[in-house]
Amino acid sequence: MVRCMEVSQEKGYVWIGTRSGIGRFDGYEQRRYLRGNVTHILEDEEHTIWVITEKGVFRYNEIEDNFILVRDKDNNPVIASSLCLWEDGVIFGGRGRLYKYNYEDHIINLFHTLKPNGKYHISNLYQWDSHTLLATNRWAKALFIDIATGNTRPVPFNSEQIISLLIDRKGNVWVAHYNQGVSCYGRNGKQLQTYHTQNSPLKTNVVLSLEEHNGQIWMGTDGGGIHILNPQTGKISTLRYIPGDRYSLPANSILCLYNDKSNNMWAGSVRNGLINIKEVGMKTYQDVLPGQNYGLSEKTILSIYQDNDNQIWIGTDGGGINLFDPATGKFHHILSTWEEKVASITGMDKNHLLVSLFSQGLFVFHKETHRYQPLVIINDSINDILCHRGKTVNVYQNTPETILMLSETPYKYHIDKKQFIPITKGKGITDIVGTLLPINSTGEDCYLHDLEHIYKINSSLNELELIFTCQTDTVFNSVSLDENGLLWIGSNYGLSYYNPVTKQYTLVPNTLINEISSLICDRQGRVWIGTEEKLFAYLIKEKKFILFGEPDGVVQNEYLEKPRLLSSSGDIYMGGVNGLLHINRHLPDEPALLPTLQLADILVGGERVYDRISNDHQLSVNEKSKPIIIKIITRNKDIFRKPMYRYTITGLNGQNIYSYLPEINLSSLPTGSYHIKAACSTRNGDWTADYDILTLIVLPPWYKSGWFILSCTLFIFVSVILIFILLLRNKETKLKWAMKEHEQQVYEEKVRFLINISHELRTPLTLIHAPLKQLMDKLTADNENYPLIQSICKQSERMKNILNTVLNVRKMEVGQSTLHVQSIQLDEWAEQLISDFKPEASVRGITLVYQPEPEIQTLCFDKEKCTTILTNLLINALKYTPDESTISISTRLSEDKTRVRISISDQGPGLKDVDTNNLFVRFYQGNNSRPGTGIGLSYSKILVEQHGGNIGAYDNKNFGSPGATFWFELPLNTEPGNITLHPQEYLNTLLAPTQETESIPKQQEENKTAPNHTLLVVDDNKDLTDYLATALKDRFKTIWVAADGEEALRLCRKKRPHIVVSDIQMPRMNGYELCKQIKEDLEISHIPVILLTARNDEESQLYGYKNGADAYVTKPFEVSMLYAIICSQLHNRERMRTRYTDIGPLPPPEEGTFSSADEEFLNRLNQIITEHLDNEQLGIPFICDKIGISRASLYNKLKALTDMGANDYITQIRMERAIWLILHTELSVNDIADKTGFSTARYFSTVFKQHTGCSPTQYREKPPVSTQ
Structure with a gap:
């Protein structure tokens, strides 16, 4: 039972409300929602679908494709029984209450409580005017409701037991009272008209629904079908169910009527579902049971003929002859002809027809008695040809007196004379291909055709004249003559036409039709075409095709070439294997509205994913997703029309997919982005524009994703780098070991040399020092040579100490060194050592001051080695301390009581510009000065570290005093005894050369590039010229290459390079000769020449300069050096040219x-x-x-x-x-x-x-x- 319905304006869905729930129909399939009795369905201005059920109000959620129970602001279900559109929302009516949904805030709230009818149950709501609602209930009288206050008042018309109510476009109120027919009231309540069974064609007074359509009032009744009232004339027509008539109303009990926004009428029946009512101009009659008069006795039609009484005689394939009355639309099955195959039928006289029965011959059929009588043929040969060859004989009455009998040999039969006249073959005619078929008669002319030719019968000569012959592989299936004398041809190549006057043949281009099986021209400039179970009409004037389908009354049918008829009224009849098509000459006009397409739903692996679509219509899926089904909805005036769909997938080679289904199934799509568009065919055979449906982004699986590939690439890249680094490190390690071995070898050789030279120097040094000592002892202090001899003796003593130091360090390296640690009175040891330096200091006026730490009494150390340490520090202090100053020696206990620091502070120049970290490195100098500290401090550092102590220095200026302080620390907790020292490369540390760096002033680079200069490179070694050309290509505008001097000379004179770089040893002409030729040629003598050679002798360079070379570069060379020389030469030229222009x-x-x-x-x-x-x-x-x-x-x-x-x-x-x-x-x-x-x-x-x-x-x- 269909109680209500709504056709969505947005997508064209048909929503159907029944007692068991709600259904949605998209033209192809139906989907069910909810369960329960649905009383109202409404689409608001925002295209939201609202549904009223006994459980409350529901709203359709398109994203999740379900219905959601509507709740108010207090989260209570909204219970209503009616609803009505309002200008700013939707109003819902319940028991004594009104609710309102606002478009602005999308919230539904209690609007009004009815006053004073607080318990009034609102079954239906209608908008009466801009501030009043009309509420109805079958069991109570109707009320007006003030929309502003909720106050109610009675209506001015009879409102008892209202089953249905309609406010027409004029504002009149049509009311269906139960079992009282229909009454019409004015706005003031005055009854204007009433209709019931007593005063109208109504079959019943129980009217269940009312609707207005095209100004007419439709009434759905209980058992009486639908009555259509014209209010202007009062005339009522009826749509009812007629048994056997497939075009009659399927049901007589209509519960609801609905006129959608596209002006389509729908009827919801009590037991026969939803019915779409549409006026069509075509009907297809198929077979029915014998005796019924709304169909054929056999659905396959072989022949058709209309007599002078406008009665249409139809020959069927095994169902005999049927008689059709166009006035009543009824058929009469002539049972006496049952099971006969009527191959052809035509008129003979007023009471008789001539019938060709398949494989039986020709018979005369009496219209009144419905009896057959064989046609008398006296000539046996003619009788054999026409009746006993087993071939179809087509009969056609071309004139009132004659009938054409078309077989392998055509004859003209004179009716009155009963005479057979053979029709001969004219000029150019050899054989009849297939069977001759009549085309049309136009006065004296009669046209025929076979499968390859078109003929005309010359009546005076009884001869066939050849009019037109088709091309080689063309087959004429059907030919028809239009009112302009054109012969329209349906063939295996589609539609064409031939003009007998101009003898011009024209093929009508199209992409819709391949082979035509039947065609016929009407009187409205249309050619009706049957092809591949479809029906087209070609509009001759507009030159376009129109496709007709089931919504137009056409069923799929394989139309045959013979059963075609243009009736006397202008209607068209076309027969086929699936019935007889009747085309009314007055086809209803339909607006040419193009359908629109949009996305309806999408399923991935059977799972709905519509909610995952973004606002810009994009959806991302994985590459390994299951099949993807994309459904579209066609917004069309006629939802039952089934167009062809064309899907275009951009990204898949622009592939087009054609289908008769509104969905596309995609599977196994590779990774990428696919833009899916859809279009559908229109009635005239064109295509709509391509509508954007969806952008589908197929993501790769994780192992194909960009991040994974990038990670793998990075991993491989990092692995390769790590492997390379490991190999490089391994190589470096091996190289380091090799270097260490080499260094050790060099070190051993160096030490061996040093020891040998030290031993060798000790003897001459003894021979120098001893005589000097003796000489100095003989001289008095006042002798003028005494200071000189004393200085020489002092330095020789120092040389002896240095040699002793080297030998002592060597002993420590080979494991022969031992620390003899003993407990020593620190102050006594220090004062004794300081006293040895006081004479030398007093000579220069230097005061030595010792400042002991009272807490320190004894300290354990090697006395000999620590004496050397303190002696070296005192010597260093005396060296840099100016005369008449003070040197302070102090001892101090560290804060943690674990070390003793001995400090020597002078008043010299200090440690300005001295790196204290390198101070104890041999021959370290500060600020590029040469006077180093010797090896004393380095040796002292070794000795201190052997004791487990530290040594250092700092500048006194940091504390506001001049000079510097050197100190060394010894551990306080060392126990007395002998400590064996492990061998180390002390000499390598002691004698290692310091890193002397020379500050070379950076010369400002000029001419880093020469973008506007050109270069000629000359060398017979191609590898070298290619290398130089590649290395310098980004620095010069152009680089030319020559293999010898002769080629280079030609290039110089032709290209005029800015500079030439040439090898000397080359075939044909060497570099010297090339340079000489360039410098002697006035045209190119200004070009600088740089010579490359492996010879570095002065004679070769002098010879090159004599021949005019500007520069000389010796192989091997660095490209950077060569480029610098080139830039220098070019810069000199530029500078000289600048002198001229200044x-x-x-x-x-x-x-x-x-x-x-x-x-x-x-x-x-x-x-x-x-x-x-x-x-x-x-x-x-x-x-x-x-x-x-x-x-x-x-x-x-x-x-x-x-x-x-x-x-x-x-x-x-x-x-x-x-x-x-x-x-x-x-x-x-x-x-x-x-x-x-x-x-x-x-x-x-x-x-x-x-x-x-x-x-x-x-x-x-x-x-x-x-x-x-």
């Missing part, structure tokens, strides 16, 4: 050139210009003539040498001469202009001012300071 005197040729040829050229040029300076004709032609050089060569040469043109160079010399004359003579400006070759003084002044910035007079009055 304001001032020109440089002499010997300074401005780099070759003798260039120098000679400039000398000669200067001489010519100077000698003819006062000549006004002095110019480029004059100079070229004097020198014997072309204009281009003169320009190129001067441009290369001076970066100036010839005219500028002449002007420069003229200006130099003019300046000299201004400063050293009293000549007037006019005279100076004449002597310098200017035609007028005014022109001279202009040029002079451009050159110097002032006029000649101003220059003479105040010459520049730099002018000589």
Whole structure:
């Protein structure tokens, strides 16, 4: 039982409310929702679907594809029984209450409580006006409700037992009272009209539903079908169920009527579901039970004929003859012809038909008695041809007196004379291909066709005339003549036509139709085409096709070529294997609205994922996802029309997929982004625009994802790097071991040499020191040689100590060193050692001050080694302490009472610019000074570390005093005894060379690149030239390569490179000869040449320079060094050209050139210009003539040498001469202009001012300071 329905405006879904729930139909399938009795369905202005059930109000959730129970602000279910659209929302009516849903805040709340009818049950709600609602209930009278207050008042018309109510477009109220028919009331309550069984064609007074459609009132009744009332005329028509009539109303009990926004009428029946009611101009009649008059006795039609009484006789395939009355639309089955196969049928006279029965022959059929009688054929041969060959004979009455009998041999039969006249074959006709079929008769002309030809019968000659022959592989299936005399042809190549007058054949282009099985022309300029179980109409004037389908009354049918009829009324009849199609000449007009398409749903592996679609219609799925089904919905006026769909998938090679289903199934899509569009066919055979449906992003699985591939790539990359590093480290480790072994070997050799040399030096040193000691002992202190001898003796003593130190360190290295630690009185030991230095200090006026720590009594150390440490520190302090100063020696206990520090503080220059970390490294110097500290401090550091102590120094300026303090610390807890020292490479530490770095001033790099210069590289070694060209390609505009001197010379003269780099040893012409040729050629002598050679002797270099080489580079060389030399040469050229372009005197040729040829050229040029300076004709032609050089060569040469043109160079010399004359003579400006070759003084002044910035007079009055 269909109680209510709604057609969605947004997507075109048909929502159906029944007692058992709600259903949704999209034209192809139905989906069910909810369970329970559904009384109302409504779509609001925001396209939200609202449903009223006994359980409450539900709202459709499109994202989750379900219905949600609506709750108010207190989270209570909203219970209502009716609803009505309002301008700003939806109003719901319940028991004594009104609820309102607002579009603004999307909230539903209690709106009003009815007053005074607080318990009134609102079954239906209608908008009466802008501030009033009309509420109805079958068991109570209707009420008006004030929308502002909720107050109620009675309605002015009879409202008892209202089953259905309708407010039409004029504002009148139509009311169906139970079992009282229908009454119409005005707005004031006045009854305008009433309709019931007593005064109208109504079959019952129980009207269950009312609806308005095209200004007519539709009434759905209980058992009486649908009555359609025209309010203007009062005429009522009826739609009812008629048994056997497939075009009648399927049910007579209609519970609800609904007119959708597309003006389609729907009827909800009590027991027969939902019915779509549509006016069509076509009907397809199929077989029915014998005796029923709304169909055929056999659905396959073989022939059709209309007699003069407009009765249509139909020959079927085994069902005999049927008679159809177009006026009543009823059939009469002639049972006496049952089981006959009527191959062809035509008229004979008023009471008889001529019938061709398959395999039986020709018979005369009596219209009244319905009896057959064989046609009498006296001639046996004719009788055999027409009746006993087992071939179909087609009969056609071309004139009232004659009938054409078309078989393998055509005959004309004269009805009155009962005479058979053979029709002969005309010129050009050989054989009949297939069976002859009649086309049409137009007066005297009668056209026929077989499978390859079209003929016309010449009535006077009884002869077939060939009109048209098809192409080689074309087959004529059906031909029809239109009112303009054109022959329309349906063939295996589609639709075409032939003009017998112009003899022109035209193929109608289309993509819809392949092979046509049947066609016929009507009188409205249409060609009806049956093809591949489809029906098309071709509009001749508009030149377009229209497809008709089931919604138009057409069923799938394989139309046959013979059963075609253009009736006397203009209607079309086409027969086929699935019934007879009747096309009314007056087809209803339908608006040409194009359907729209949009996404309806999407399923991945059977699971709905519509909620995962983003706002920009994108969906991401994994590559290994199960099949993806994308469903679309077509918003069309006729939901039952089944178009063809075209799906375009961008990203899949632009592939188009065609289907008759509104869904596409995708599987196994590779990773990527796919933009899916959809279009559908229209009735005229075109396609709608492509609608964007969805962008599908197929993500790769985790092992194909970008991050995983990137991670693997990084892992492999890092692994390769780690492996490379490990290999490199392994190689470095091996290299280090090899270096260590080499260093050890070198060290051993160095130490061996040092020990040997030390032993060798001890003997001559003894022979030096001993005599000096004796000599010094013999001299008195006042002897003038005593200081000198004393100094020599002192230094020889120091040399002896150094040699002893080296030998002692060597003993420690080979394991022969032992610390003899003993407890020693610290103060006594220190004072005794200090006293040994007091005589030397007193001579210089230096005071030695000892400051002991009272807490320290004894300390354990090796006395000999610590004596050496303190002695070295005192010697260092005396060395840097100035005369008449103080050296302080102090002992101090550390804060943690574990170490004793002995400090020596002087008042010398301090440790400014000295790195204290390197202070105890041998021969360390600060601030690039040479006076080092010797090995004393280094040796002291070794001895202190052997005791487990530390040694260091700091600058006294940090504490506000001059000088520096050196200190060493010894541990306090050392026990007395002998400590064996482990062998170490002490000599390597002691004697290691310090890192002496020379600060080389950085020369400012110039000409890092030469982007505007060109280079020629010459060498017979291709590897070298390729390497240089590759290494320098980014630094030069162009690099040319030559394999020998001759090729290089040609390139120089043709390309004029800025610089040449050439090897010396080459075939054909070596580098010396190439350099000589370049420097002697005036055209190219300015090009610098750099020679590359493996010979580094002075003779070779001298020979190269004599031949004009600008630079010499010895192999092997670094590219950076070569490039620096090239840049230097180019920079020198640029600098020299700048001297020419700067304001001032020109440089002499010997300074401005780099070759003798260039120098000679400039000398000669200067001489010519100077000698003819006062000549006004002095110019480029004059100079070229004097020198014997072309204009281009003169320009190129001067441009290369001076970066100036010839005219500028002449002007420069003229200006130099003019300046000299201004400063050293009293000549007037006019005279100076004449002597310098200017035609007028005014022109001279202009040029002079451009050159110097002032006029000649101003220059003479105040010459520049730099002018000589």
